[in-house]
Amino acid sequence: MHLINSILLFIFIFPFSSLARSWKPGDGCPEILVATVPGNRYRSEPQFDSMQSVHLALTSCPNITTLDLRVTWLGCSEAPDRWNLPFKLKGGDKYPPLKSLRLEGYYFDHREWEDAEFRNQGFGYPSFLEKWGSWIRTGNIWKAVQYSFMKPEQKNKTNLDLWLDAMDWSQLESLGLRGGHRSMDAFVEKVVPRLTSLSGLDMIDQAGNTTLQILKSLNNNSLKNLTWIGTWPSDVLPSILSLHGKSLQHLEVRSEEEMDVPTPVFNNSQLSLLSRLAPNLTHLSINIHRNGTWPIETFNAISAIPSLRTAEIWLDIVSECRRQWPEEYSRQYEQWVRLNQSCLGEDQYQKPFVDEKSSLELFKHMREEKVGEKLKSVKFWVGDHSRSWDGPIYLPTWIEGKRAEVMCSVESKRDDTEWCVGKGMGYWERSSGFLDDYEE
Numbered sequence: 001m002h003l004i005n006s007i008l009l010f011i012f013i014f015p016f017s018s019l020a021r022s023w024k025p026g027d028g029c030p031e032i033l034v035a036t037v038p039g040n041r042y043r044s045e046p047q048f049d050s051m052q053s054v055h056l057a058l059t060s061c062p063n064i065t066t067l068d069l070r071v072t073w074l075g076c077s078e079a080p081d082r083w084n085l086p087f088k089l090k091g092g093d094k095y096p097p098l099k100s101l102r103l104e105g106y107y108f109d110h111r112e113w114e115d116a117e118f119r120n121q122g123f124g125y126p127s128f129l130e131k132w133g134s135w136i137r138t139g140n141i142w143k144a145v146q147y148s149f150m151k152p153e154q155k156n157k158t159n160l161d162l163w164l165d166a167m168d169w170s171q172l173e174s175l176g177l178r179g180g181h182r183s184m185d186a187f188v189e190k191v192v193p194r195l196t197s198l199s200g201l202d203m204i205d206q207a208g209n210t211t212l213q214i215l216k217s218l219n220n221n222s223l224k225n226l227t228w229i230g231t232w233p234s235d236v237l238p239s240i241l242s243l244h245g246k247s248l249q250h251l252e253v254r255s256e257e258e259m260d261v262p263t264p265v266f267n268n269s270q271l272s273l274l275s276r277l278a279p280n281l282t283h284l285s286i287n288i289h290r291n292g293t294w295p296i297e298t299f300n301a302i303s304a305i306p307s308l309r310t311a312e313i314w315l316d317i318v319s320e321c322r323r324q325w326p327e328e329y330s331r332q333y334e335q336w337v338r339l340n341q342s343c344l345g346e347d348q349y350q351k352p353f354v355d356e357k358s359s360l361e362l363f364k365h366m367r368e369e370k371v372g373e374k375l376k377s378v379k380f381w382v383g384d385h386s387r388s389w390d391g392p393i394y395l396p397t398w399i400e401g402k403r404a405e406v407m408c409s410v411e412s413k414r415d416d417t418e419w420c421v422g423k424g425m426g427y428w429e430r431s432s433g434f435l436d437d438y439e440e
């Protein structure tokens, strides 16, 4: 039995894992380097599947202009080789001056020599001798010896300091930071003042502080594109506009919908600031609430932005009463199932439902109300459009993957007629009466 298992394992795993190969300098240089580390081991072409291979490319390919790098746990067990790029602590690495940089899950604060130091914290297991053994086995002892000859300032450098030395940051035009769960203070302090060409910023920032700090540290009215997905102080829009309102062309400030709370929205007096303080704004992407009826005033506030040509509207999918359901499998839930089966079926979804017809009416209305430039397109997004989960096992919430979208546009070449095309229409009928949910 064991033997058969081993053979099966050999047959199924070996051929696939052997397909994957890390990129080497002979494989040809990309200009745009997109990598998820650890990579996809079922693909046969050479891959940027480790931080080591990404670093090798950046040090050997002078024509790379764009780096889009995600470091993550994949699936149940696949970990990256490390959470940052392996700069030499003694210095001397050289990267091309990137024009566009996107990082997700990157860890800037790491100090190489701290890893190499001998540590004898705590008593008991592992024993002092075992710690010594591992210090020698991992080669850290030799690193520690080398590092001991370095100047303290060099030895002390964080991964961020080493990247600062290796690259000219003043050429960077577009920066994206996503899912940074570590402190970004050093990044804001040391990198942002060097970003003198930056015109696009793309953040996923739940705490909000980092994004505001970056906006403040950049030259006023230097950003043309700002995407900020996450949460923010309720008065953030005036702050953004006073800092970068004059230059902004594309503005996306929104939250992803979660199961228990509605997304935050800007009120109409805040939205009206856009007409006054963002004279160059051509594209806007925000959350909007509806509760039984369409918020016509809000659509009018958007239509009143003279320079606006296109918009994206993000609409919640979960109804208020569905949010009030007791937590599944709790005692209240069982009681509720027996006594109070309200808010089932369609009622679990926000109304009015979004379909091609209702979207077309709204689009026409916005075009009629539009001040200044004509409105070319509006895209309506409903529900959860976030990236599907690819990490360790977890329990998805009801909202996950429940989504629809409608794109409304004008055919400008011919007679300027409006049309809307939907995806995932009828979402409120398709899924789940109450019983499906209960059995899940």
Ligand SMILES: *[C@@H]1O[C@H](CO)[C@@H](O)[C@H](O)[C@H]1NC(C)=O
Pocket (backbone or CB within 6 Å): 029, 061, 062, 063
């Ligand atoms: C970089 O670009 C230059 C000019 O376009 C080209 O001559 C050179 O071969 C490129 N180098 C690599 C390594 O691709």
Ligand SMILES: *[C@@H]1O[C@H](CO)[C@@H](O)[C@H](O)[C@H]1NC(C)=O
Pocket (backbone or CB within 6 Å): 152, 153, 156
């Ligand atoms: C090392 O870095 C820490 C924190 O950034 C700083 O407080 C300290 O002064 C530095 N030491 C040297 C010798 O540069």
Ligand SMILES: *[C@@H]1O[C@H](CO)[C@@H](O)[C@H](O)[C@H]1NC(C)=O
Pocket (backbone or CB within 6 Å): 173, 174, 199, 200, 201, 224, 225, 250
């Ligand atoms: C700004 O956004 C536009 C439209 O999405 C895009 O074409 C452009 O490259 C972006 N610029 C920067 C610097 O991000």
Ligand SMILES: *[C@@H]1O[C@H](CO)[C@@H](O)[C@H](O)[C@H]1NC(C)=O
Pocket (backbone or CB within 6 Å): 207, 209
């Ligand atoms: C954000 O800033 C506020 C005040 O400026 C501070 O109280 C809070 O701790 C900060 N949060 C984080 C996550 O840094």
Ligand SMILES: *[C@@H]1O[C@H](CO)[C@@H](O)[C@H](O)[C@H]1NC(C)=O
Pocket (backbone or CB within 6 Å): 234, 235, 267, 269, 270
């Ligand atoms: C809009 O929201 C801001 C910030 O929360 C608040 O100060 C202001 O009073 C609100 N205005 C209206 C008309 O509700």
Ligand SMILES: *[C@@H]1O[C@H](CO)[C@@H](O)[C@H](O)[C@H]1NC(C)=O
Pocket (backbone or CB within 6 Å): 220, 242, 243
């Ligand atoms: C940038 O804008 C902010 C907010 O309007 C203002 O307080 C600050 O003085 C401006 N800085 C410069 C250098 O003009």
Ligand SMILES: *[C@@H]1O[C@H](CO)[C@@H](O)[C@H](O)[C@H]1NC(C)=O
Pocket (backbone or CB within 6 Å): 221, 246, 247, 248, 280
């Ligand atoms: C606004 O846009 C126009 C045309 O694109 C440009 O000439 C002008 O410099 C922009 N204003 C600012 C403050 O960036």
Ligand SMILES: *[C@@H]1O[C@H](CO)[C@@H](O)[C@H](O)[C@H]1NC(C)=O
Pocket (backbone or CB within 6 Å): 291, 292
């Ligand atoms: C809908 O919104 C209006 C004002 O925007 C509010 O007065 C009303 O209570 C809301 N209705 C529900 C069911 O939440």
Ligand SMILES: *[C@@H]1O[C@H](CO)[C@@H](O)[C@H](O)[C@H]1NC(C)=O
Pocket (backbone or CB within 6 Å): 321, 324, 339, 340, 342, 343
């Ligand atoms: C049943 O649900 C409705 C709507 O959610 C609520 O108004 C009512 O108070 C609930 N009744 C009980 C007994 O929980």
